[in-house]
Amino acid sequence: MKRFLLFTLALSLLAPGFAKKRQPSPELWPDATPMDAWFADTTAVSLSALGRQYRLTDYGIFPDGTLHTEAIQSLIDRIAAEGGGVLVVPAGTFVTGGIHFRQGVHLCLMQGATLLGSDNIADYPIGKTRIEGETCTYFGALINADGLDGFTILGPGTIDGNGLRYHRAFWLRRQWNPKCTNKDEQRPRLLYISNCQNVRIENVRLQNAAFWTTHIYNSHHVRLQGVSIFSLAEPKTHKGPSTDAIDLDVVHDILIRRCYMEVNDDAIAMKGGKGPWADNPSKSEGNGSNERVLIEDCVYGFCHGCLTCGSESVHNRNLLMRRIQVNKAARLLWLKMRPDTPQRYEYITVEDITGEVAYFLFIHPWTQFYDLKDRKDIPMSYADHITMRRCTMTCSRKDFDIIEQPDQYLLTNFVYEKNMLTVLPASK
Secondary structure, rough: OOHHHHHHHHHHOOOOOOOOOOOOOOOOOOOOOOOOHHHHHHOOOHHHHHHOOOEEEHOOOOOOEOOOHHHHHHHHHHEEEEEOOOEHHHOOEEEOEEEEEEOOOEEEOOEEEEEOOOOOHHHHOOOEEEEEOEEEEEEOOOOOOOHHHHEEEEEEOOOEEOOOHHHHHHHHHHOOOOOOOOOOOOOOOEEHHHOEEEEEEEOOOOOOOOOOEEEEEEEEEEEEOOOOEEEOOOOOOOOOOOOEEEEEOOOEEEEEOOOOEEEOOOEEEEEOOOOOOOOOHHHHHHHOOEEEEEEEEEOOOOOOOOEEEEEHHHHHHHHEEEEEEEEEEEEEEEEEEEEOOEEEEEEEEEEEEEEEEEEEEEEEEEEOOOOOOOOOOOOEEEEEEEEEEOOOHHHHHHHHHHHHHOOOOEEEEEEEOEEEEEEEEEHH
């Protein structure tokens, strides 16, 4: 009888519905909240799934050196009117000024294809946009997408900003006026995504931006996978000033995965607003937070900062950068503490990083173009719950370069775990 009862119990344990299959625990953000399953879906986009393909050369647009802005824009508008599809750039170099994508229209650059930006700023119409932490009137980008749901850019071809003329003009202007700003030498960005959702940028090469390379504003659920981003860092007269690889500006739920970034400024820079009233909606238009950003399995060449908070940033929360290989970047994590802007950088984790940087962690006041305007006091800023762990790195200058200024900002809850940092003897 006893043996029978044990057998019956064993059968009941195996019966359907007796015990639910154990589900894997969700990954957690630095503040211990669960990470949405959206971040685990890294399935590549299929060109065939994006709809009818409209090849440039089938519509009289050829790689002949002619500026094709109007013809390409007309084709984009036609695709939208016909129910959507894919603007396909075949092999060859096609020149254009600023173009604007419509709902349901995607972009694919085939092997050997290059979409080359005009180096004449007059080919980029002026309009209301977002730049350097401000909503203002400025030049549009080479590729513009505003208010779209489901926009996709596919490679393996190239989008080239043709930035050399702009770069040389900028450095000449700096010789004439050392205080000139980035906007003084009018330059277009390469890619501007604004007010969008469900964006995929995959397996494409972005290079030679005249200004920022990829600017994502007020958007969410954006994936960048297998993207390669380049701009010149030498020689000085030719290097690309402020050619950030990816600028995140008032966004949430962003995945940057298996990308390569080598630029002459920050690789990934968190934006969101600047100025003494940047956190006050009634006094500053369009500012906000960046939340839930995952950066993983990427490779960095030279850049000023692998992950940079600021200089135009109000609030960043739940940033996770992991499993990164770095090749001689200037700074791994850079917190720019701007004395004329209230800032909060919180719950940032950097883990499992290998390679070489000049500085492992760099925290300094950022005073470029300092302007308190009509504010009498310096707004306080905060950086807290910053974790750096399991990193194995060589530092050519210094491991930690931190300036503490408690009258301007407070640094709390910094955690360093199981890091192996080697500072080169010549840099001590």
